[in-house]
Amino acid sequence: MKDFLSLADLSPDQLRGLLDLAAGLRSSGTASDRPQPLAGRTLAMLFAKPSLRTRVSFEVGMRRLGGDALYLSPAEIGLGSRESAADIARVLSRYADVIMARVFAHADIEELARFASVPVINGLSDHNHPCQGLADLLTIRDAYGDLTGRRLAYVGDGNNVAHSLLHGGALAGMHVTIVHPENHAPSAAVMHTAEGFASASGGSVHATTSLDGVDGVDVVYTDVWASMGQEDEAAARKARFAPYRVDEALVARAGADAIVLHCLPAHRGDEITDAVIDGLRSRVFDQAENRMHAQMALLAWLAGGMPLPA
Numbered sequence: 001m002k003d004f005l006s007l008a009d010l011s012p013d014q015l016r017g018l019l020d021l022a023a024g025l026r027s028s029g030t031a032s033d034r035p036q037p038l039a040g041r042t043l044a045m046l047f048a049k050p051s052l053r054t055r056v057s058f059e060v061g062m063r064r065l066g067g068d069a070l071y072l073s074p075a076e077i078g079l080g081s082r083e084s085a086a087d088i089a090r091v092l093s094r095y096a097d098v099i100m101a102r103v104f105a106h107a108d109i110e111e112l113a114r115f116a117s118v119p120v121i122n123g124l125s126d127h128n129h130p131c132q133g134l135a136d137l138l139t140i141r142d143a144y145g146d147l148t149g150r151r152l153a154y155v156g157d158g159n160n161v162a163h164s165l166l167h168g169g170a171l172a173g174m175h176v177t178i179v180h181p182e183n184h185a186p187s188a189a190v191m192h193t194a195e196g197f198a199s200a201s202g203g204s205v206h207a208t209t210s211l212d213g214v215d216g217v218d219v220v221y222t223d224v225w226a227s228m229g230q231e232d233e234a235a236a237r238k239a240r241f242a243p244y245r246v247d248e249a250l251v252a253r254a255g256a257d258a259i260v261l262h263c264l265p266a267h268r269g270d271e272i273t274d275a276v277i278d279g280l281r282s283r284v285f286d287q288a289e290n291r292m293h294a295q296m297a298l299l300a301w302l303a304g305g306m307p308l309p310a
């Protein structure tokens with residue numbers, strides 16, 4: 001496997017291996033105990049959208065593995081306007097050993113991967129957010145010890161984050177329900193792919209407009225109502241999404257030990273209340289930290305030659 005563009009590209013064994021490698025790197029303690037598979041290597045980080053977690057977790061993770069990272073801002077690159085994705089990929093491959101990119105159109109990350117001779121990692125596109133999905137599964141596994149059979153309700157927009165949860169959850173044998181307002185369902189193609197994974201893993205995937213989808217689940221997950229690039233729709237979406245706010249009453253419908261996740265950044269008071277995100281069930285900051293561990297595993301595997309644990 002050269003690139004990491006979607007969790008749907010992984011086999012169930014590769015997914016489990018990445019989570020195991022991430023947990024292993026996380027417990028490797030101090031810098032002197034940690035393997036340095038990226039020593040002398042450089043990660044080029046290309047951003048067409050803003051970021052806090054993705055930028056910092058990749059940069060720090062790369063350094064922890066012995067490598068170096070450089071940040072390229074939206075203004076500098078002009079992906080598709082100043083220069084084509086194909087040319088950017090060809091040029092960066094001459095300087096860097098691995099590329100991570102955050103783009104609008106998913107076709108842009110596919111084009112970068114097609115023309116780069118080095119591994120390309122998807123740091124979020126309009127279609128999916130596989131690094132986030134990896135960290136999410138690691139966080140759920142940390143809470144419950146296992147993913148198989150766990151029930152997750154994602155409440156909100158059927159967006160990039162929802163798509164990666166569908167792919168990853170179904171691969172891992174989870175039961176994933178997307179609870180969404182009318183006209184904000186996840187992509188039919190993603191549902192179809194995830195259904196295929198679920199039928200092989202013993203999991204299941206559903207999409208519904210009914211909040212009953214939260215009843216008894218192990219994980220309640222939400223994300224912003226308007227994603228980056230949808231700012232014009234934010235006001236209109238507020239009214240439509242308000243019944244889907246994750247507040248204490250909604251979380252009370254989940255299982256007694258349920259945890260709450262959010263990929264962040266959060267719009268507190270919109271999709272999630274302060275009481276929930278700051279409450280005892282919330283694992284959102286562990287989840288944010290796990291971005292770094294999950295991505296260190298990805299970098300070590302794709303660009304550092306480290307094998308995945310069997």
Ligand code: CP
Binds near residue numbers: 051052054055132263
């Ligand atoms: N969750 C996430 O990807 O955060 P950033 O947009 O800050 O990178």
Ligand code: NVA
Binds near residue numbers: 160161223224226
């Ligand atoms: N769905 C959000 C996720 C941000 C990490 C967005 O695309 O803006």
